Amino acid sequence: MIEFKAVSKQYPTGQLALYNVNLFIHQGEMTFLTGHSGAGKSTLLKLIAMLESPSTGDVIVNKQNINTIRKSRIPAFRRNIGMIFQDHHLLVDRTVFENIALPLKIEGLRPHDIKRRVRAALDKVGLLHKEKEYPLMLSAGEKQRVGIARAVVNKPAIILADEPTGNLDPELALDIMYTFKQFNDYGSTVLIASHDHALIKDMKKRTIVLRNISNKVKR
Amino acid sequence: MATTYKQTSSPIASRIGHHKEAIAYSLARLWQSPLSTWITLAAIAIALSLPASLHLLLKNLKTLTDDKREVPTISLFIKPGISEQRARDRGELLEELPEIDKVVLVPKDEALADFRKITGFAETLETLDENPLPHVLVVTPHINLIGNPGLDMKKLANKLEGYPEVDLVQMDIEWVQRLRGILHLAERAIMVISILLALTVLLVVGNTIRLNIENRKEEIDVSQLIGATPAYIRRPFLYSGVWYGLFGGILSLVLVHFALLFLVSPVNELAQLYGSTYTISGLGIKITLYILLASSLLGLVGAWLAVGKHLRNTKTY
Numbered sequence: 196m197i198e199f200k201a202v203s204k205q206y207p208t209g210q211l212a213l214y215n216v217n218l219f220i221h222q223g224e225m226t227f228l229t230g231h232s233g234a235g236k237s238t239l240l241k242l243i244a245m246l247e248s249p250s251t252g253d254v255i256v257n258k259q260n261i262n263t264i265r266k267s268r269i270p271a272f273r274r275n276i277g278m279i280f281q282d283h284h285l286l287v288d289r290t291v292f293e294n295i296a297l298p299l300k301i302e303g304l305r306p307h308d309i310k311r312r313v314r315a316a317l318d319k320v321g322l323l324h325k326e327k328e329y330p331l332m333l334s335a336g337e338k339q340r341v342g343i344a345r346a347v348v349n350k351p352a353i354i355l356a357d358e359p360t361g362n363l364d365p366e367l368a369l370d371i372m373y374t375f376k377q378f379n380d381y382g383s384t385v386l387i388a389s390h391d392h393a394l395i396k397d398m399k400k401r402t403i404v405l406r407n408i409s410n411k412v413k414r
Numbered sequence: 415m416a417t418t419y420k421q422t423s424s425p426i427a428s429r430i431g432h433h434k435e436a437i438a439y440s441l442a443r444l445w446q447s448p449l450s451t452w453i454t455l456a457a458i459a460i461a462l463s464l465p466a467s468l469h470l471l472l473k474n475l476k477t478l479t480d481d482k483r484e485v486p487t488i489s490l491f492i493k494p495g496i497s498e499q500r501a502r503d504r505g506e507l508l509e510e511l512p513e514i515d516k517v518v519l520v521p522k523d524e525a526l527a528d529f530r531k532i533t534g535f536a537e538t539l540e541t542l543d544e545n546p547l548p549h550v551l552v553v554t555p556h557i558n559l560i561g562n563p564g565l566d567m568k569k570l571a572n573k574l575e576g577y578p579e580v581d582l583v584q585m586d587i588e589w590v591q592r593l594r595g596i597l598h599l600a601e602r603a604i605m606v607i608s609i610l611l612a613l614t615v616l617l618v619v620g621n622t623i624r625l626n627i628e629n630r631k632e633e634i635d636v637s638q639l640i641g642a643t644p645a646y647i648r649r650p651f652l653y654s655g656v657w658y659g660l661f662g663g664i665l666s667l668v669l670v671h672f673a674l675l676f677l678v679s680p681v682n683e684l685a686q687l688y689g690s691t692y693t694i695s696g697l698g699i700k701i702t703l704y705i706l707l708a709s710s711l712l713g714l715v716g717a718w719l720a721v722g723k724h725l726r727n728t729k730t731y
Contacts, residue, residue: 305431
């Protein structure tokens with residue numbers, strides 16, 4: 196599903212974020228990505244979502260080499276990936292419902308279908324009763340779950356999460372992880388970047404470690 | 415596989431849905447900050463009302479010169495002692511010249527009667543024992559030849575003066591030609607002013623949209639992150655631009671019509687003093703639609719430039 200072949204990424208500032216990364220993630224797999232901060236976890240996720248492009252090497256997502264995807268096809272490509280950010284990126288001037296409806300509106304669904312799908316996503320993250328509230332009225336854990344609902348509402352094949360439990364207490368964090376596991380059970384390929392080793396251990400899933408010095412990937 | 419039961423509406427339906435959403439959203443946005451919207455609309459309206467009112471002024475001046483009574487003619491005064499019949503024959507011959515549309519003979523008796531009617535000279539005229547007026551041939555040149563540099567009016571006048579029956583040639587054409595020349599120049603000037611003010615509208619809309627984009631940067635970024643196409647991002651801003659142009663245009667028409675109402679009665683009074691039934695004419699349907707179309711288009715282009723610049727600067731595309 197996701198394959199990295201000798202991928203390096205150097206930012207224009209000269210900072211080497213990834214060096215010679217090779218990895219393979221199967222379809223329907225749930226995988227953790229860990230490493231010290233600055234090891235390039237976020238960069239790796241950004242490469243998969245085409246938010247950045249590799250300096251050298253090939254990234255293959257869903258049998259497509261992202262180096263060959265035309266610029267005009269990037270939005271469509273990105274719609275097949277649900278991305279969750281640590282700072283959740285919710286729009287504060289829109290209700291929970293409207294935030295989650297955004298990907299569906301972009302896809303051009305009918306209002307009737309949008310309503311149904313948003314409700315279903317909210318139900319899965321346990322926030323059905325909060326659909327009319329604004330993000331600022333929500334707790335950190337709730338905001339994160341709204342972010343998850345938005346990422347999964349259009350049923351993407353791949354779900355990427357960048358430190359989704361970064362600001363949460365352990366109990367909430369575990370809750371969020373089980374939410375991801377639920378989506379994995381439904382068939383989505385899930386890749387979660389996290390440095391919470393205890394939590395990762397609890398989940399008993401394959402873990403990829405990005406090393407700081409040589410950025411070697413351990414299977 | 416999670417994607418297999420993805421249900422999307424047909425491309426056309428989703429496109430219509432996108433437009434509906436963008437229209438509703440952009441209209442709602444417009445009235446979220448009413449003050450700045452009104453200021454923008456007023457700026458556009460003022461910029462548009464100036465060329466519109468100048469156009470109106472020019473149009474009214476033109477109708478003045480196009481007036482039926484004012485069709486430019488050449489008057490040929492026939493020498494005294496020439497009979498009416500001979501004058502009529504000469505007129506018929508003249509009518510066959512290619513430059514001439516028609517010739518009307520005004521016999522001296524008829525001219526005298528007219529003269530009595532329209533002036534207060536009736537009593538004075540009674541004292542004359544003989545009609546002092548000559549026969550007159552009123553020659554109308556082909557109207558399309560006026561202002562045509564190929565047609566030498568002087569030459570025509572000389573030719574007409576050469577006929578033995580003709581005493582004097584009086585051209586009514588020159589002032590019309592001069593006025594038309596001035597109006598032609600004014601038309602050009604208005605065109606230049608219009609272009610400059612159109613650019614102003616473009617800048618006003620472009621700048622307003624640029625500020626809107628700044629205010630909604632986060633929304634744009636998030637939308638791009640979750641796979642919005644540039645067209646999707648652009649659409650509500652383009653509609654905003656059209657609304658600014660359209661509503662600004664409507665406001666400018668309201669301004670022009672108010673100004674017109676202000677002028678109608680003094681113009682009528684003035685016209686009455688000159689014994690004319692001239693009334694000021696307003697903007698026609700065609701020019702009204704033209705102004706609205708042009709202003710909407712300017713709004714669209716202004717918005718397009720602003721959004722295009724922003725999208726080029728974001729690296730995700």
